[in-house]
Amino acid sequence: MSLVSFVKVNHTNHDQLKQAIVDSLNLIHYRPPSKLENIVIKPNMCYYWDYSTGQTTDPRLVAALIEILREKTSPEIGISIVESDASAMKCKYAFKFLGYEKLSQKYNVRLVNLSEDKSDPVEVTAGGQSFSFMVPRIIQNADLKINVTKIKYSLQKIKITCALKNIFGCNPYPKKFRYHPKIDEAIVAINKAMKFDLCIVDGNIVSGIQPCRLGLVMASRDPVAVDVAAAKIAGENPNRIRFIRLASVEGLGKTSFISKGVPIGYFQARYPRKNAQKKLMSKAYNIVTSIGLGKRLGLE
Amino acid sequence: MKKIGLGIIGLGYIGKVHLRNSLKLTDANLVAVSDISKRSLNEAKKDGAKKTYTSYEKLLKDPQVDAVVIALPTHLHFECAKRAAEAKKHILLEKPIARNVAEAEEIVSAAQRNAVRLMIGYPLRFNKVMIPVKEQIKSGFLGDVEVAHAINVGSGPFYHRAQDYAPSPVPEWWFKKELTGGGALIDLGSHMINLFRWYFGEITDIKSHLGYRFNLDLEDHAICIAQFESGTTGVINVGWFSQKYQVKVELFGTVEHVIASNIPPNRMIAAAQMLIMNNSTFWQPHVAELGYFVNCIANDIQPSPSGKDGLKDLEAIESAYKNPIQLNS
Numbered sequence: 298m299s300l301v302s303f304v305k306v307n308h309t310n311h312d313q314l315k316q317a318i319v320d321s322l323n324l325i326h327y328r329p330p331s332k333l334e335n336i337v338i339k340p341n342m343c344y345y346w347d348y349s350t351g352q353t354t355d356p357r358l359v360a361a362l363i364e365i366l367r368e369k370t371s372p373e374i375g376i377s378i379v380e381s382d383a384s385a386m387k388c389k390y391a392f393k394f395l396g397y398e399k400l401s402q403k404y405n406v407r408l409v410n411l412s413e414d415k416s417d418p419v420e421v422t423a424g425g426q427s428f429s430f431m432v433p434r435i436i437q438n439a440d441l442k443i444n445v446t447k448i449k450y451s452l453q454k455i456k457i458t459c460a461l462k463n464i465f466g467c468n469p470y471p472k473k474f475r476y477h478p479k480i481d482e483a484i485v486a487i488n489k490a491m492k493f494d495l496c497i498v499d500g501n502i503v504s505g506i507q508p509c510r511l512g513l514v515m516a517s518r519d520p521v522a523v524d525v526a527a528a529k530i531a532g533e534n535p536n537r538i539r540f541i542r543l544a545s546v547e548g549l550g551k552t553s554f555i556s557k558g559v560p561i562g563y564f565q566a567r568y569p570r571k572n573a574q575k576k577l578m579s580k581a582y583n584i585v586t587s588i589g590l591g592k593r594l595g596l597e
Numbered sequence: 598m599k600k601i602g603l604g605i606i607g608l609g610y611i612g613k614v615h616l617r618n619s620l621k622l623t624d625a626n627l628v629a630v631s632d633i634s635k636r637s638l639n640e641a642k643k644d645g646a647k648k649t650y651t652s653y654e655k656l657l658k659d660p661q662v663d664a665v666v667i668a669l670p671t672h673l674h675f676e677c678a679k680r681a682a683e684a685k686k687h688i689l690l691e692k693p694i695a696r697n698v699a700e701a702e703e704i705v706s707a708a709q710r711n712a713v714r715l716m717i718g719y720p721l722r723f724n725k726v727m728i729p730v731k732e733q734i735k736s737g738f739l740g741d742v743e744v745a746h747a748i749n750v751g752s753g754p755f756y757h758r759a760q761d762y763a764p765s766p767v768p769e770w771w772f773k774k775e776l777t778g779g780g781a782l783i784d785l786g787s788h789m790i791n792l793f794r795w796y797f798g799e800i801t802d803i804k805s806h807l808g809y810r811f812n813l814d815l816e817d818h819a820i821c822i823a824q825f826e827s828g829t830t831g832v833i834n835v836g837w838f839s840q841k842y843q844v845k846v847e848l849f850g851t852v853e854h855v856i857a858s859n860i861p862p863n864r865m866i867a868a869a870q871m872l873i874m875n876n877s878t879f880w881q882p883h884v885a886e887l888g889y890f891v892n893c894i895a896n897d898i899q900p901s902p903s904g905k906d907g908l909k910d911l912e913a914i915e916s917a918y919k920n921p922i923q924l925n926s
Binding site: 344345346347350383384385386387390393394395396398399474578585 | 755757764765766767769772810811812813840865868
């Protein structure tokens, strides 16, 4: 079974975030490979919402991770932070507005817009569906790929966003909404095309029915186990989330895991969960927009 | 009585609001719309626009158009408003009047030279909760208003946009100072400065503190302190940094205090209103604003807020930019 660590962050400052990452990695017995030349970090960026909304990875946590990686490997190690353009988000602005441009200057790390980077086509299937993705060279050539993601509710039928969904953002094709009719299969397929080595979850601020300072850092090598844990924390049944089940069937990881650190119940009790009214509203929104009434009702 | 022939130039976010509202007017006909997006023009045609043009120059040559609503990005106001005035079309120009005072002066002077009416789009002036405040000041109910706060905080250009279920990016001109003339202060501050000038008279001094949370080249929030000729000191707080929208004024008089807040209806109520009325109460001030503009044209009345108001608002904003309050972080 996979190991998933749960560490509590008491105060949001650089030292505590750094210590929380170190502890979370120690709990899963993670050591970076000794011979590394280049590392890719994929934070979660979503539109231009800043970290305080719980929607995007806190650049301070990424900064702490960069320091740890350089301390454990070499101060000269090449590190790239990657993201791609999306339907409503331009990478160049997201990097700037969300604080990654400053981080890049301070820590001498590269910011890479995957939509503009060289990439190669890859055919991949998941759940009986075939996909053709462009896989960026920087991801193909990285010695270590780290997924630094969030836990948040998703308006779409996928219910939650965490490790597996974040890799969807490595797809260089900007109009990602076009995958929405087959979103579960697309998420799994892209994770098959681009396998990441390590997941770190920035659960310091999470986005439930409202943002909440949950003070959590999670780590695992297994993205499926991370998503199962995230679903449980968010009050969703992981067995009813199709992309998680499919990812497990497709061999991306295991749905059972061994917890290390703070008991998961501590975070489950504090996550700002949907109540019955919110669940109903969410269903109504999905129905209204799916039948094309969203614009008529001023929801789009 | 002849109906006023209306043309709408620009079918972005606010242009579409004007399009929807113009179709409700009884004393005006929506004659034509113009935009560079063929998709927006096709949608406008479906909504009821009779003629569509891909260039505003062609719309301005249309003899059936008596007046235009200019809802273009700020950097295009100068050229478009001047040409509209030269084509003898009355103008409702979205705020801010222009990127800078020099352009604004030209626009005002072009309107005067060509004897056309020029109104600036400030919907708060037509807001049902903001109008009674003016009456309370005028009647003496509040006593002397010593201090007034204005708040206009929201997500500004970061408002999440979508077209036919597909999310669409923020138009990039929003992030270029040379195209906008500034950030939250010129965008949202212009609303509040105009409202306070209406309440308290001209500004005699103004200073500003600007904030840059999102690392933009232009400010994403601003706090201004302004002295008005009435003796009121105004604190104007505007920002693009919040997902929560709030527009509010708080007036502290020697006798009474008053708070007026423009609260959008919750999404369920707004959706129900859209379904029944094809509009929501949130857009009531825009409906009233357009109706007032048409009425001014029909009756040959100088609209208020006028072009000169827009110019004075911009003079105050430029002055605020030039007089920074530095705080140590």
